[in-house]
Amino acid sequence: MSLDPKEIEAIYRREAGRVLATLIRLLDDFELAEEARQEAFATALERWPATGVPENPRAWLVDVGRNKAIDQLRRRQVFKSKVLRLEKAAAEAAQEPTAHPDEAFGDDRLRLIFTCCHPALNPAVQVALTLRAVCGLSTQAVARAFLVGEEAMAQRLVRAQQKIREAGIPYEIPEPPLLDERLQSVLAVIYSVFTEGYAVTSGESLISAELCLEAIRLARLVDALLPDRPDVQGLLALMLLHDARRQARLTEQGDIVLLEQQDAALWDQGQIAEGLKLVEQSLTAPGRVSAYAVQAAIAALHARAPAEGATDWPQIAALYEVLLRLQPTPVVELNRAVALSMVDGPEKALQLVDSLAARGGFKDYHLLHVVRADLLRRLGRQQEARAAYRAALEAARTEPEKRFLEQRMAEL
Amino acid sequence: MQYMLLVYMRELDAGRQDQEDLGPVYQEFMAYTEGLKRRGQFIASHGLKPSSTATTVKVRDGKTLTTDGPFSGDREQLGGYFLVEAGDLDEAIGLAESMPGARFGAVEIRPVRV
Numbered sequence: 001m002s003l004d005p006k007e008i009e010a011i012y013r014r015e016a017g018r019v020l021a022t023l024i025r026l027l028d029d030f031e032l033a034e035e036a037r038q039e040a041f042a043t044a045l046e047r048w049p050a051t052g053v054p055e056n057p058r059a060w061l062v063d064v065g066r067n068k069a070i071d072q073l074r075r076r077q078v079f080k081s082k083v084l085r086l087e088k089a090a091a092e093a094a095q096e097p098t099a100h101p102d103e104a105f106g107d108d109r110l111r112l113i114f115t116c117c118h119p120a121l122n123p124a125v126q127v128a129l130t131l132r133a134v135c136g137l138s139t140q141a142v143a144r145a146f147l148v149g150e151e152a153m154a155q156r157l158v159r160a161q162q163k164i165r166e167a168g169i170p171y172e173i174p175e176p177p178l179l180d181e182r183l184q185s186v187l188a189v190i191y192s193v194f195t196e197g198y199a200v201t202s203g204e205s206l207i208s209a210e211l212c213l214e215a216i217r218l219a220r221l222v223d224a225l226l227p228d229r230p231d232v233q234g235l236l237a238l239m240l241l242h243d244a245r246r247q248a249r250l251t252e253q254g255d256i257v258l259l260e261q262q263d264a265a266l267w268d269q270g271q272i273a274e275g276l277k278l279v280e281q282s283l284t285a286p287g288r289v290s291a292y293a294v295q296a297a298i299a300a301l302h303a304r305a306p307a308e309g310a311t312d313w314p315q316i317a318a319l320y321e322v323l324l325r326l327q328p329t330p331v332v333e334l335n336r337a338v339a340l341s342m343v344d345g346p347e348k349a350l351q352l353v354d355s356l357a358a359r360g361g362f363k364d365y366h367l368l369h370v371v372r373a374d375l376l377r378r379l380g381r382q383q384e385a386r387a388a389y390r391a392a393l394e395a396a397r398t399e400p401e402k403r404f405l406e407q408r409m410a411e412l
Numbered sequence: 413m414q415y416m417l418l419v420y421m422r423e424l425d426a427g428r429q430d431q432e433d434l435g436p437v438y439q440e441f442m443a444y445t446e447g448l449k450r451r452g453q454f455i456a457s458h459g460l461k462p463s464s465t466a467t468t469v470k471v472r473d474g475k476t477l478t479t480d481g482p483f484s485g486d487r488e489q490l491g492g493y494f495l496v497e498a499g500d501l502d503e504a505i506g507l508a509e510s511m512p513g514a515r516f517g518a519v520e521i522r523p524v525r526v
Contacts, residue, residue: 119478
């Protein structure tokens with residue numbers, strides 16, 4: 001019997017996170033579970049070409065993984081009680097073919113997400129660990145996303161797993177009073193995965209579709225397991241609406257296309273429709289408005305602009321006002337200035353941007369220079385605009401950004 | 413009077429920990445503890461897991477800020493300690509955030525070697 005390697009790869013993509021999550025619960029040991037998962041998939045690669053894919057590959061992988069872990073523990077000759085407990089559970093599972101119901105897998109994955117996004121882990125490590133453990137990305141792929149060497153990333157991941165074990169970070173879905181707070185940490189990780197994919201911080205290409213899709217997949221998973229939460233819906237909507245424009249954001253040569261110049265026919269209308277529905281649900285839910293939902297509402301107005309013949313800038317400026325109250329950050333202030341420039345003209349917006357620059361503490365200076373340059377250009381102040389573009393160019397980190405700024409400068 | 417003697421040492425990389433190197437020092441610590449016990453001066457002593465397993469908890473405006481790693485501050489100094497029993501790190505964080513010191517200082521959580 002021949003088996004397409006692509007099929008095993010597809011199963012790996014789909015099941016790696018679930019299998020690991022369940023193994024961690026069964027084994028109560030992150031590192032041992034990770035090893036067991038590797039061995040289970042290696043065994044599948046060996047056996048499935050001859051036997052075919054089992055009816056329930058997930059249950060098969062969990063069983064094989066657990067048996068591999070039992071072997072491993074036996075070899076180590078420690079944790080004797082753990083072996084007995086696992087053997088007993090394995091014997092029970094063997095008598096009961098439906099021992100792996102789907103909802104148990106769902107809970108396991110959610111537990112794993114909360115463990116990986118625990119605030120006692122460094123935020124960057126939370127993101128890396130989530131990509132590795134929950135999404136099943138290879139260490140090499142995670143290293144690439146963080147622009148570090150594979151060995152350095154492997155070390156970082158091992159250290160995180162050690163901290164989980166040594167400090168006793170629980171493998172649990174937090175109880176309600178803590179759940180909301182910890183969910184914010186989970187959503188922040190998912191959004192970091194997305195933003196890194198949406199605007200890669202350096203190199204040749206600007207977008208990493210893979211990371212964007214992983215983030216959307218994670219948000220869908222959390223939304224399915226913790227339904228009707230406005231902040232989860234808001235984040236999912238925000239990412240769907242931004243990602244819907246992916247095809248239109250760059251030319252075939254990889255050059256940046258500004259929002260107003262994008263070909264709306266390239267936008268993914270299905271994804272936009274789904275995003276719009278989620279924004280609506282999120283914003284009409286009782287309780288505090290989610291900052292993600294406000295950002296999604298802004299993205300929704302941009303997405304609807306072509307159909308309505310114009311962008312609703314007064315509404316967008318008003319939404320940035322709301323967002324600024326929820327998230328008083330310089331980046332939000334800068335975006336609000338851009339929106340206001342489309343309502344009241346560039347003069348007043350320039351004052352806002354200059355006072356923002358004078359206050360200091362702005363991390364992404366190139367964004368500030370880009371906005372300043374554009375406002376000065378619109379005011380006809382060519383000399384100053386050129387200087388601002390030059391400053392933006394110096395701070396730009398990706399090749400497409402640099403090409404875009406050079407072109408704008410040439411057009412002055 | 414009771415005094416707390418805080419031991420500061422260079423941390424060894426767990427992977428390269430050389431039993432032969434540590435053996436004599438470990439023996440010395442044992443002998444030191446025995447001496448204290450014999451003289452009736454011993455109250456309690458524990459080794460801590462490395463600082464890479466540390467978690468720091470602060471409470472500001474009623475919100476808990478949990479961060480990875482040991483506490484680092486300019487003005488705050490070690491002012492006391494509680495040795496507590498907790499099921500996992502979340503329970504320990506819960507105990508840390510309800511401690512008054514968490515509101516104006518910070519509480520560093522270090523797992524104890526057992």
